[in-house]
Amino acid sequence: MTDVAARLEELRERGLYRRLRLIEGPQGPRVTLSGREVLLLCSNDYLGLAADxxxxxxxxxxxxxxxxxxxxxxxxxxxxxxxxxxxxxxxxxxxxxxxxxxxxxxxxxxxxxxxxxxxxxxxxxxxxxxxxxxxxxxxxxxxxxxxxxxxxxxxxxxxxxxxxxxxxxxxxxxxxxxxxxxxxxxxxxxxxxxxxxxxxxxxxxxxxxxxxxxxxxxxxxxxxxxxxxxxxxxxxxxxxxxxxxxxxxxxxxxxxxxxxxxxxxxxxxxxxxxxxxxxxxxxxEPERVDRLMANALVLREGLAAEGFRMGDSTTQIVPIEIGEAEPTMALCERALERGVFAQGIRPPTVPEGSSRLRFTVMATHDPEDLRRAAREVGAAAREIGLLKAPTLAG
Ligand SMILES: Cc1ncc(COP(=O)(O)O)c(C=O)c1O
Incomplete structure (x- = not known):
């Protein structure tokens, strides 16, 4: 085994191996991922201008x-x-x-x-x-x-x-x-x-x-x-x-x-x-900024109603901290199966033990989609026993 292969293996063992996912079409509130339409909740194209x-x-x-x-x-x-x-x-x-x-x-x-x-x-x-x-x-x-x-x-x-x-x-x-x-x-x-x-x-x-x-x-x-x-x-x-x-x-x-x-x-x-x-x-069009902040509030309220805690977020970046890398990625995959794409974030992007699902809201999201996304992520977290964990109970 080469040293690079060994290092890759170590990343896999620690749940830190990353792979690229292909998005078809431009950034937008919904995108096609592996042939399926999903709600995109991890783009920083906050005002929807990349595809304008x-x-x-x-x-x-x-x-x-x-x-x-x-x-x-x-x-x-x-x-x-x-x-x-x-x-x-x-x-x-x-x-x-x-x-x-x-x-x-x-x-x-x-x-x-x-x-x-x-x-x-x-x-x-x-x-x-x-x-x-x-x-x-x-x-x-x-x-x-x-x-x-x-x-x-x-x-x-x-x-x-x-x-x-x-x-x-x-x-x-x-x-x-x-x-x-x-x-x-x-x-x-x-x-x-x-x-x-x-x-x-x-x-x-x-x-x-x-x-x-x-x-x-x-x-x-x-x-x-x-x-x-x-x-x-x-x-x-x-x-x-x-x-x-x-x-x-x-x-x-x-x-x-x-x-x-x-x-x-x-x-x-x-x-x-x-x-x-x-x-x-x-x-x-400064109203785009108002829409972004209003949408961010809709998502934060939806996730709070599901029992998630979101740290001190007051903005369009909304993390739900899980802790370890593997359950974080398990939640990411389950949410994806339910049509919600929010990326799991692991070390070294965040400190050890603070892996999280990080949602980013866009001005162009439909508020109803954001409410649905919160419900789907709540259901996904309950499916894999994550919402019962004391650190996540709201
Ligand atoms: C806080 C912060 N600073 C700097 C950067 C780097 O910017 P760029 O993507 O243009 O390299 C990022 C993310 O990409 C960021 O989140």
């Missing part, structure tokens, strides 16, 4: 006008008109001087954190931050101190005894696997007091929170005050890629020092054109 005709047409028009690819990194010959336009639109939407595009959210986080912190400095990171933030901390070679989830007292104790210059406090705005929201005013206050920058990842909050879906920073009234706001185009904006908003000077620095910006080909015109169209739809 106007967004598709904008991608096609950008491809025809500007080409399929950007040809080079932005600093070589890759900066094109659509990049400029989208950056200006995103900066205005978020209330910042400037925005800078990256190839993906993963690249935006790793590149920005590694540029803004270094040896001799300290980064403070919430324990439930996304993997791209964790990897950015690693790449920075700064000391990383991980504070307990949303625990500002713990963060302050770490800031007080920091073994170096506090450089950055970094947090998800909406936590990607838990659906709860970071205490941004308190984090900003600590950042000011200890001379660190605050960086907020709005991957899931853009299009969901704040006036017109401007995000968690805007919802907290802190646009322009939080130093760095990162967001993605792959979720509510229905496309692909990401951006970082900050002041003039910080963006100028990232242009020079963020390695995924310097050393990677610029985002392709079709995805940029699509994101621009999606952003203007979001601005013109």
């Amino acid at each position: 005709r106007r967004v598709r047409e904008a991608a096609a028009e950008a491809a025809l006008r500007w080409g399929a690819g950007a040809g080079a990194s932005r600093l070589i010959s890759g900066t094109m008109q659509p990049h400029r336009e989208l950056e200006a639109a995103l900066a205005a939407f978020k209330g910042y001087d400037r925005a800078l595009l990256f190839g993906s959210g993963y690249l935006a986080n790793t590149g920005t954190i590694a540029a803004l912190a270094g040896p001799g400095e300290v980064v403070f990171s919430d324990e439930l931050n996304h993997a791209s933030i964790i990897d950015g901390c690693r790449l920075s070679r700064a000391e990383t101190l991980v504070y307990r989830h949303n625990d500002v007292d713990h963060l302050e104790s770490l800031l007080r005894s920091a073994p170096g210059t506090p450089a950055l406090i970094v947090t998800d705005g909406i936590f990607s696997m838990d659906g709860d929201v970071a205490p941004l005013p308190e984090l900003l206050e600590l950042a000011h007091r200890y001379g660190a920058r605050l960086m907020v990842d709005e991957a899931h909050a853009t299009g969901a929170l704040g006036p017109g879906g401007r995000g968690s920073v805007s919802a907290a009234g802190l646009s322009g005050e939080v130093d760095i706001v990162m967001g993605t185009m792959g979720k509510s904006l229905g496309s692909y890629g990401a951006y970082v908003c900050a002041n003039e000077e910080t963006v100028d620095f990232l242009v020079n020092r963020a390695r995924p910006f310097v050393f990677s080909t610029a985002p392709a015109p079709p995805i940029v054109g699509a994101a621009l169209a999606a952003l203007s739809i979001l601005e013109a």
